Amino acid sequence: MGMDVGKQSGGLNSQINVTPLADVMLVLLIIVMLIAPLLQAGVIVALPEAANTVEKPDQDTQTVLHVDSSGRFFVDNIPTDENNLMSAVQRALDRKFERIVLIKADQQAPYSEVMEVLDRLQRAGIEDIGLVTERKLRGAAGG
16 A cells, blocks of 8 residues: 655655565574474484374473483483482472373383383372373284
């Protein structure tokens, strides 16, 4: 919606040029689209597959304990040694609204490590524990 001021051709035009604004917004959109997946990256674990899983979205209100394939522990993506594991879990639970611990253990993680973590969590009085798995695709071989 331009408005010609004056009676001569070539007078002032008070129309706003939105092309630079659109260019800046598109560049910002592309940056956000490229950066967002990187921010959600956490500890890389190959989760075991299970057919009877329930879909539950990841939330910041949950405490996630990762056990990678070499038996290292991560509480909310922060590396933690075995001696400080329970204190790190308690600190994470104190910061969160939900007192639920989700365990994401790599399928190559030593079974004894995962069972030891479960046992230590239960001895510490943490009863809401979930094991996270990948959904097994239907029609997959072996199932």
